[in-house]
Amino acid sequence: xxxxxxxxxxxxxxxxxxxxxxxxxxxxxxxxxxxxxxxxxxxxxxxxxxxxxxxxxxxxxxxxxxxxxxxxxxxxxxxxxxxxxxxxxxxxxxxxxxxxxxxxxxxxxxxxxxxxxxxxxxxxxxxxxxxxxxxxxxxxxxxxxxxxxxxxxxxxxxxxxxxxxxxxxxxxxxxxxxxxxxxxxxxxxxxxxxxxxxxxxxxxxxxxxxxxxxxxxxxxxxxxxxxxxxxxxxxxxxxxxxxxxxxxxxxxxxxxxxxxxxxxxx
Amino acid sequence: xxxxxxxxxxxxxxxxxxxxxxxxxxxxxxxxxxxxxxxxxxxxxxxxxxxxxxxxxxxxxxxxxxxxxxxxxxxxxxxxxxxxxxxxxxxxxxxxxxxxxxxxxxxxxxxxxxxxxxxxxxxxxxxxxxxxxxxxxxxxxxxxxxxxxxxxxxxxxxxxxxxxxxxxxxxxxxxxxxxxxxxxxxxxxxxxxxxxxxxxxxxxxxxxxxxxxxxxxxxxxxxxxxxxxxxxxxxxxxxxxxxxxxxxxxxxxxxxxxxxxxxxxx
Numbered sequence: 001x002x003x004x005x006x007x008x009x010x011x012x013x014x015x016x017x018x019x020x021x022x023x024x025x026x027x028x029x030x031x032x033x034x035x036x037x038x039x040x041x042x043x044x045x046x047x048x049x050x051x052x053x054x055x056x057x058x059x060x061x062x063x064x065x066x067x068x069x070x071x072x073x074x075x076x077x078x079x080x081x082x083x084x085x086x087x088x089x090x091x092x093x094x095x096x097x098x099x100x101x102x103x104x105x106x107x108x109x110x111x112x113x114x115x116x117x118x119x120x121x122x123x124x125x126x127x128x129x130x131x132x133x134x135x136x137x138x139x140x141x142x143x144x145x146x147x148x149x150x151x152x153x154x155x156x157x158x159x160x161x162x163x164x165x166x167x168x169x170x171x172x173x174x175x176x177x178x179x180x181x182x183x184x185x186x187x188x189x190x191x192x193x194x195x196x197x198x199x200x201x202x203x204x205x206x207x208x209x210x211x212x213x214x215x216x217x218x219x220x221x222x223x224x225x226x227x228x229x230x231x232x233x234x235x236x237x238x239x240x241x242x243x244x245x246x247x248x249x250x251x252x253x254x255x256x257x258x259x260x261x262x263x264x265x266x
Numbered sequence: 267x268x269x270x271x272x273x274x275x276x277x278x279x280x281x282x283x284x285x286x287x288x289x290x291x292x293x294x295x296x297x298x299x300x301x302x303x304x305x306x307x308x309x310x311x312x313x314x315x316x317x318x319x320x321x322x323x324x325x326x327x328x329x330x331x332x333x334x335x336x337x338x339x340x341x342x343x344x345x346x347x348x349x350x351x352x353x354x355x356x357x358x359x360x361x362x363x364x365x366x367x368x369x370x371x372x373x374x375x376x377x378x379x380x381x382x383x384x385x386x387x388x389x390x391x392x393x394x395x396x397x398x399x400x401x402x403x404x405x406x407x408x409x410x411x412x413x414x415x416x417x418x419x420x421x422x423x424x425x426x427x428x429x430x431x432x433x434x435x436x437x438x439x440x441x442x443x444x445x446x447x448x449x450x451x452x453x454x455x456x457x458x459x460x461x462x463x464x465x466x467x468x469x470x471x472x473x474x475x476x477x478x479x480x481x482x483x484x485x486x487x488x489x490x491x492x493x494x495x496x497x498x499x500x501x502x503x504x505x506x507x508x509x510x511x512x513x514x515x516x517x518x519x520x521x522x523x524x525x526x527x528x529x530x531x532x
Contacts (some may be wrong), residue, residue, distance in 0.1 A: 147373050155363045167367035212354045213399040
């Protein structure tokens with residue numbers, strides 16, 4: 001394992017693992033406390049349409065996925081604020097339509113030039129320098145938002161009606177949380193793939209929630225736990241030649257099981 | 267001086283009329299109980315005062331201004347405080363939400379805000395729980411925290427929606443005694459089902475069932491003693507207290523308070 005660290009792709013993988021773990025720890029906490037897990041799933045799958053479009057048009061995959069994910073987030077925000085009772089139907093709809101668009105675009109692309117599997121199950125070993133910049137900038141934005149608007153985000157997440165009486169722009173912060181979730185989903189796709197992204201966003205958060213008594217500590221604890229899982233999964237994947245995304249999720253799930261048994265006994 | 271004036275207010279969802287021609291003047295340091303059957307429009311009236319719902323017909327003024335101008339002077343304790351009990355948030359953080367909308371430091375909470383929050387927690391007798399997770403408190407304790415949050419904005423008017431609906435009887439009594447103490451300085455408006463408890467503390471009563479009828483009961487206090495009893499008193503005692511001089515208005519309307527028929531009192 002130590003000699004593997006000399007490879008550039010391994011260094012990139014570890015860096016990406018840490019950046020994405022912290023982003024998904026912080027944003028995953030917001031997704032869980034705001035009960036948006038299903039929304040995040042919808043956004044993840046919709047972004048596949050963007051991946052297909054990017055492959056077809058020949059522009060960067062991250063850009064295509066981000067555009068679709070953010071568009072899905074805005075659509076969901078609009079629907080939630082106006083037609084809350086039909087939310088589940090709409091999310092199911094954009095979930096499937098996004099995937100379908102992606103598949104059609106990849107069909108239309110000449111030759112078979114992309115490894116489909118790498119988007120479904122992640123490709124942390126193929127993270128480029130540009131990918132790392134994208135991840136670092138996004139984590140920077142997330143930290144900036146959390147530092148300066150923590151109290152508003154906390155108020156909106158805990159009790160949105162009261163927050164609105166106290167003059168906080170609930171719609172703005174709700175939309176902001178969804179957009180940051182969309183972008184986090186996009187970078188997490190690189191690590192674990194869009195099928196497994198929900199586990200990455202929720203398992204560490206679930207453990208951290210039990211151990212925290214504030215949202216802030218939950219966010220950073222989730223980040224640390226996600227980092228440990230990602231690096232362990234990466235090691236497992238390297239040692240036994242397994243798919244990295246799936247290894248990370250299995251490590252997380254087993255750890256969650258052990259945690260719950262120990263937590264019950266306490 | 268009147269703190270809230272409502273004149274000719276009507277409100278309807280789609281075609282269903284909820285409130286019709288409501289007229290109400292609330293004077294400074296009144297302790298107003300709003301009672302009435304489920305679906306009679308009690309909570310809707312509060313939501314109209316607080317600007318959560320908007321109305322077309324009629325007028326509401328708070329401290330002689332449009333409601334939105336003086337909403338900062340109104341503290342609000344919402345109905346169901348048992349939602350979101352898993353949320354990782356400390357008591358002090360919940361209370362600090364009451365400061366939102368005012369001046370704030372660039373990030374986090376100001377020293378004066380912290381001092382003020384601790385002060386109101388002291389006032390409701392919860393200062394020793396400041397750093398406890400909100401979910402581990404009892405229903406009554408949580409209700410006190412919500413009252414503290416409302417007091418944080420230093421309001422002239424405190425509005426509570428069913429503050430004791432999920433609390434045992436001894437906890438209810440404590441909440442009302444707290445409200446009575448607060449009533450020395452601020453106007454209190456309470457929506458409640460529990461008329462037998464509320465009548466001990468309220469000085470004015472408004473019964474709402476689409477329309478509003480108003481009763482000044484401050485001069486009936488002397489016949490009314492339940493302080494020596496641990497439990498709240500029963501409807502029979504209520505009838506004794508109100509005696510034969512029950513109000514004309516109610517007789518005319520044949521309205522019901524809980525399960526008492528006014529027409530059957532005589």
